[in-house]
Amino acid sequence: MLVLARGRAHGSATSRLLMVWIAFSGLFQALPQAVIGAFVPANDVGMAMDWFGLGQTAKYVVALLAIGAMVWAGRVLARHFHSFLPGVRSGRAIFYVATLPALAAILLILPFRVPGEIVQVAIVPVIMNGAGALFVQLGAIGQRSSQSAPPGFLKSDLWPLGWLLAVLALFQIVLRPGVPF
Secondary structure (H helix, E strand, C coil), X not given: CHHHHCCCCCCCHHHHHHHHHHHHHHHHHXXXXXXHHHHCXXXXXXXXXXXXXXXXXXXXXXXHHHHHHHHHHHHHHHHHHHCCCCCCCHHHHHHHHHHXXXXXXXXXXXXXXXXXXXXXXXXXXXXXXXXXXXXXXXXXXXXXXXXXXXXXXXXXXXXXXXXXXXXXXXXXXXXXXXXXX
């Protein structure tokens, strides 16, 4: 995220878009957990907060800091996502390059989470991706776009699909049965 925030993301348009999506995934998988953990003690983060001895006020402060971080991340990521669709109104551009793909990605995430309880398999990705899409969409408000798209942006690359299938195979064949320690 720091690389993106400082404007130092280099490389092909595909690799820069991948970096933006990695930042999106990392931030919006982690930050909502802090908010949830402040209110749900049975959550992993809630249990960690209890283990660290945080009182309820401290948990609320952590939740507020996490929400502030999500606002900031949404604003920064919206600028980067919008650069991939210049000349299009910012709200619409973000919908096409961030919100819609984030929501569609839930269908790609589900096979990595099965088998399991419905809460763990489906609801968590919906909350995380939904929160991320919301904050990035809100982050687009008032932003302007550059006038030119990154070079080679519309060039189709199939290598990400190959990696996706390889990682899914690793999860389902090796990790799902369990790794003995």
